[in-house]
Amino acid sequence: MASLIRRSLVIGLAVLAFASARQALAQTDPLPSWNDGAAKASIMTFVAQVTRDGGPDFVAPAERIAVFDNDGTLWCEQPIYFQFAFGLDSVKSMAATHPEWRQQQPFKAFLAGDKDTLAAQGEKGLLTLVAAAHSGMTTEAYATSVADWLGKASHPRFRRPYNELVYQPMVELLTYLRANGFKTFIVSGGGVEFMRVWAEKAYGIPPEQVVGSSGVTQFRIGADGRPVLMKLAKVEFIDDGPGKPSGINRFIGRRPIFAFGNSDGDQQMLQWTAAGPGARFLGIVHHTDAAREYAYDRQSKIGKLDKAWDEAVQRGWTVVDMAKDWKTVFAFERGSTGPSQ
Template structure:
């Protein structure tokens, strides 16, 4: 200890200083050793615990519930589960806006319903057209063009359109807690998929940037696409006014089987349209997780369930209670709803 010779500080003071330094180092080590919160936008509670407990069990090698990474498939509905769906589905808002954009090329729409009513802002006239009118609007705005042209129109709309209540871009109205959840699952070896009743061609242009889910991991409703040679001699894919597949309700398990090829072990939805996906997920062998987002926050988002025309949650809610599925109370379980900034 020759290096200490000649020091004049009292031995007691030197010893106290060393002890204090040791405690500081130990505390710093303890703080740095604490793992970050995997779901920072979730409040502590039963829903958050159910998720982290499930992931902990299926990723523990040698444990009774261990699931190999290749089988860690998670599926998410989109409308009302990953992003807002009120006061109407966002794809419908896109279709309405596209009618206005395309109107100069269709002077006949000034006298034809439902286009006349839509252009005039006559909601009653549009509603009176019913399902037939909606199909006419969807056909006019979603078909008769190449897949590339349609993708371009979707991206232009995403970049410019704003929600009527929040005055924010539609793709900023994604749920921060679900972004955190998907990132947490991917960190733990999951492959995340969207399985939505929305149009697959409508979702694929923007979901990778927004959710981190590549377009090949999006399952949705689709129309017929036809291969043609364009006027410039180059091949193109044309969107035809004919329905190919509806990925909603009982169509979701069919779509999962057709496009994913593995039964999920983890699934999240928010409405009766997701019931069959949740049933299919939980009926498999081994550990399973089913979650439902319950919209209970009228102040930060919307509050609705059994009586809503959009995102009706009735039968799925009853089954969730009966089978012990995780029901997320948006108001109670989420610290925040949307990301802080207006864009993604």
């Protein structure tokens, strides 16, 4: 009996030790929401290569620049761009005081409920809507309106605040890169002032590391004597497609060594990153998970992935299959109450 008890005790201790070892291994995994596979391995191999001091591919910390598209890469972009949803809600509340909008695009399409025409307007249409809806407003008032909208609006499918629909695997990737000396930037076709309101809390990316499309602002002295910046109804810069490399050059001043996108609008940013010397990482998020998020690519009006996908396959870039490569899409799938930091 004594030997049986001792044998059971040994087995029990072995099981506990194995469980503890597995738990410790899981805790040291910097990308726990990623399934083991080629995509995860390519990321970790690249980071190891460029951070190995004395190695042939070592990159000094100052040169470790990583850029990420936002819509469809860091957070959801369906059924319409989230900033577009914000712009539409704003236009809806202001339409009664702007009768001329019924004859002007993209306002006409929105007021008529023409979703196809709205989608065809793309990023430029989005920025036109938002710029017009918020012209004559200070930048401070605009930031307040974005924060207020995020506090009360919810996604039509997920019934959650839009800023909870960030991709948990990409949040982990951003954290992992920063822990390895990278500086992470958003380079997006979305409005820079829209993203700066919430990006730091959602992704840990501060406002000065957000590059996006922008509208014209004008310095004025307000009625109370305080200096303000007024938003005008004019688009200054479109940070999409070929505009992304220009935005990187203008606002970052260093060519990235790591770039992630999800659509043809990111192709030039990926090409620009790939063209530099030394080790380079190019990644594309492919939306293949209709159950947990959405499945779309070549035929989509939002986040179309066609030419960039073909080039990724041809050149051996990393294509992340959302359904296969991600254990978790959103943090709330694991019972979280909000975006993970």
